Amino acid sequence: MTEIGEGYPRFSPVGEDALLVTIGEELSAEVNHQVRLIDRRMQEVPQTGIIEWLPAYASILVLYDPFQVQLPAVTNWVKTCSRGTATVDEPAPELVEILVRYGGADGPDLADVAAYHGLSQAEVVSKHTEGVYQVGMMGFLPGFPYLLGLNPGLSTPRLDQPRTHVPAGSVGIAGMQTGVYPLESPGGWRLIGRTDHALFDPLQEPHFTLSPGDVVRFVPAAEGVQP
Amino acid sequence: MTLLVEQASLSMSIQDAGRFGYQRFGMPASGPMDWWAFRAANRLVGNHPDAACVEMGYSEAELSVEQHSLMAVTGAGYELLINGRSLPLWMSFTVRPGDRLRLRKTSGGNWVYLAIAGEVQSTTWMGSRSMFPAAGLGRRLSEGDRIPLSASAGERAAFAGHQVPNKQLPDYADSVTLRVVSGPQQERFTPSSIVKFWETTYTLSTQSDRMGYRLQGSPIAHTNGADLVSQGMVLGQIQVPGDGQPIVMMPDHPTTGGYTWIGTVAKVDLPLLAQLSPGSGKVSFSPCELGEAQSAWAEVINQIDSATQAEEDLWLNL
Numbered sequence: 001m002t003e004i005g006e007g008y009p010r011f012s013p014v015g016e017d018a019l020l021v022t023i024g025e026e027l028s029a030e031v032n033h034q035v036r037l038i039d040r041r042m043q044e045v046p047q048t049g050i051i052e053w054l055p056a057y058a059s060i061l062v063l064y065d066p067f068q069v070q071l072p073a074v075t076n077w078v079k080t081c082s083r084g085t086a087t088v089d090e091p092a093p094e095l096v097e098i099l100v101r102y103g104g105a106d107g108p109d110l111a112d113v114a115a116y117h118g119l120s121q122a123e124v125v126s127k128h129t130e131g132v133y134q135v136g137m138m139g140f141l142p143g144f145p146y147l148l149g150l151n152p153g154l155s156t157p158r159l160d161q162p163r164t165h166v167p168a169g170s171v172g173i174a175g176m177q178t179g180v181y182p183l184e185s186p187g188g189w190r191l192i193g194r195t196d197h198a199l200f201d202p203l204q205e206p207h208f209t210l211s212p213g214d215v216v217r218f219v220p221a222a223e224g225v226q227p
Numbered sequence: 228m229t230l231l232v233e234q235a236s237l238s239m240s241i242q243d244a245g246r247f248g249y250q251r252f253g254m255p256a257s258g259p260m261d262w263w264a265f266r267a268a269n270r271l272v273g274n275h276p277d278a279a280c281v282e283m284g285y286s287e288a289e290l291s292v293e294q295h296s297l298m299a300v301t302g303a304g305y306e307l308l309i310n311g312r313s314l315p316l317w318m319s320f321t322v323r324p325g326d327r328l329r330l331r332k333t334s335g336g337n338w339v340y341l342a343i344a345g346e347v348q349s350t351t352w353m354g355s356r357s358m359f360p361a362a363g364l365g366r367r368l369s370e371g372d373r374i375p376l377s378a379s380a381g382e383r384a385a386f387a388g389h390q391v392p393n394k395q396l397p398d399y400a401d402s403v404t405l406r407v408v409s410g411p412q413q414e415r416f417t418p419s420s421i422v423k424f425w426e427t428t429y430t431l432s433t434q435s436d437r438m439g440y441r442l443q444g445s446p447i448a449h450t451n452g453a454d455l456v457s458q459g460m461v462l463g464q465i466q467v468p469g470d471g472q473p474i475v476m477m478p479d480h481p482t483t484g485g486y487t488w489i490g491t492v493a494k495v496d497l498p499l500l501a502q503l504s505p506g507s508g509k510v511s512f513s514p515c516e517l518g519e520a521q522s523a524w525a526e527v528i529n530q531i532d533s534a535t536q537a538e539e540d541l542w543l544n545l
Contacts, residue, residue: 012411015491016521018461020411027456054251054459056483061459063250066521139457139483142254142362146457183362200252202352202364208252 004034009082011075014061017051019071021060021078027176029148031058032136036213041081047074055212056137057146093134094214098180098197100171102128103225106194110225113156113173113190124192125220126227127151133178133216138208143182143200145210150178162188169195171218193224228294228380229373230281230343236330237285238437239368241347242340242478244277246355250459250482257357258462258478260284260338260437260501262494263397263527264301268342270535271299271319271391273383278346279356281374283330284338290374292326295381297344300328301391303336303399303502318390321381336399336502344386345377359479391534399502402428406493406515406523407465412455415487416467420448424489424512429473431500431508437479439466440500442510446471449487457485463492475500493520495527 010022023038024031039055049069053062064074102125103110114121133147140146150173158174163186166172170181172189181187182199199209210216220227232239242265245258259265259282266276281290283305299319300307307314308329314320316339322328330339349356350365358365368374413421429442453469460466464476466486475492476484492500493515500510 010411013408013517014410014461015408015463016494016517016524018459018491020458022458025456052248052250054482056456056458058456059458061461063247063461067525071517137457137483138251138253139459140253140481142249142252144253185361200362202362207249207254207353212251 004082005031009038009078011078013071017064017066019062019064019074019078021062021082022058023060024058027057027136027148029134032134032148035060038078038082039212042078045077045081047077050074056139094211095217096210096214097217097219098171098195099221100193100195100218101221101224102193106224107171107192109159109172109190110192113154113192116156117153119153121225122227124154125225127154128178128192129218129220129227131178131218135210135212135214135216137212138210141181141183141185142202143208143210145179145199145214145216147178147216150176152176156190158188159190162186166191167194169197171195193218228378229375231291231293232288232368232370232372232374233291233327234287234289235367235369235372236283236288239281239283239288240358240360241279241349241356241365241368241374242282242358243279243356245478246353246357246359249353253482254353254362255359255479255482256462257355257359259340260478261302261340261498263498263531264303264338265340266528267317267391267531267535268299268301268340270531271301271317271389272297272342272344273386274342274344274346276532278342279349281341281347281368282338283341285332287332288330290328290341292322292328293324294376295321295323295384296376297321297380297383297387299342300330300339301342302339304333304504305336305339306331306333315390317396319387321384321387334504335401337504338501343376343380344383345379348375348377361479389535391531395530395534397498397502399499401504401507402509403496403499403503404511404513405496405500406520407490407512408493408515408517408520409490410488412487412489415450415455416489417448417450420471421489423447424473425514427511429510431503431505431510433506435505437477439477439480440475440503442473442475444472447473447489453486455485455487457483460484460488461491463494463497465489465492477501493523495520495523
């Protein structure tokens, strides 16, 4: 278990009603782990006047109502929640398995990703399904998980020209990240497969299948390229 | 009973104060583009200040009334005509079945809010009536849509004729100076670029929408690239991507972003930005301390609420 780096957390007001808490400057599993621990403590110890907060890779953005609580009180609350997190017992994260059809029309960039790394398509699928991923943060679209834990041998840059339409359920790679598009949208990630697993439902609870900190595994569907 | 959309404006949606609690899952908050006009519209008809209104922008709209109701239209860039007769904005009025409301687009602004006593009774998704078409939470209102109203929309008819005094309206203009609270990443921009940021007059790009307002002017140079580890973003935050042209986050902005940011537009001045005309509106920035921005915001809220004080007890008693 690691401690928060020296000089962190850093507290910076963002406009009149938000506080940015920076836990670290790089995208690392250790820093992200600290974010999750502080997030959990914040949930356990409520503070009046807090509207909501957004845990990201290496920071937490706290939105507060300045007519109910002042910035110093918000800062103190987060400071208290950041102290001693290294000794907190972390509950086992939720494990979510996502069935993916790799390649073909469902994963139009699988062949390019394979060629980029000098691998066969089956080897890319094998490396992708062997991984155990953690939801490092959510954003971009409702329910979009940024997953940490990609095999460095699959790290592939984004497309030079983003697609105007990426179908819902598309599984993609961008640099050292992998993720799933919950909705149809424009996007520049390399698409290697597609799932029918719903990540977002505005009509039914729970509205989101995944939460920051959850663990995800991808399982190859019979219809696609096999590992 | 409903309000029938006879002609929809280019951007026409139901908006309440916003959808909070789901931003950690990537769900934008949404809400009104011009919170000042939105709050005043609600207060004028005795609604809770966060109640759902019809937001219209960019082009004209027409609605026909199917129910006796107390209403108010606030904002800028539109003329209100009821059965062809002009009526001032920022004033409550009553309408009867068969009346036609026309919002005729003029210059000098971009968004109006139609508040109806008892609040618009449209679908609620995840605790909010705000539409967010990009994620399937409703779609833009269009011709033939019926906006459901409260059965009690006509009960407060006695409150018609309340008006926000002219001297208490926002200083909408084609060229505005916005107060900005600086961000913590000043060292990510060259010192001369920061000076330029405060001195430049930017033009609002036509590529501006409910997600973000893009500005065009002399580019801001980064010291070490534009990217940072993605972090949460707020309304009014000024991002500076690689091309150095600032983008101000508007209510439908993505919850997280990976570009450096230079500061945050003061809440009190956001309506002035929202109402600028894309393609011609001019923006410049002036630095402001956090405390000053908070006090100015509180002052305007008090001002809106006192200007519409006659209705104060109404929404409390709903």
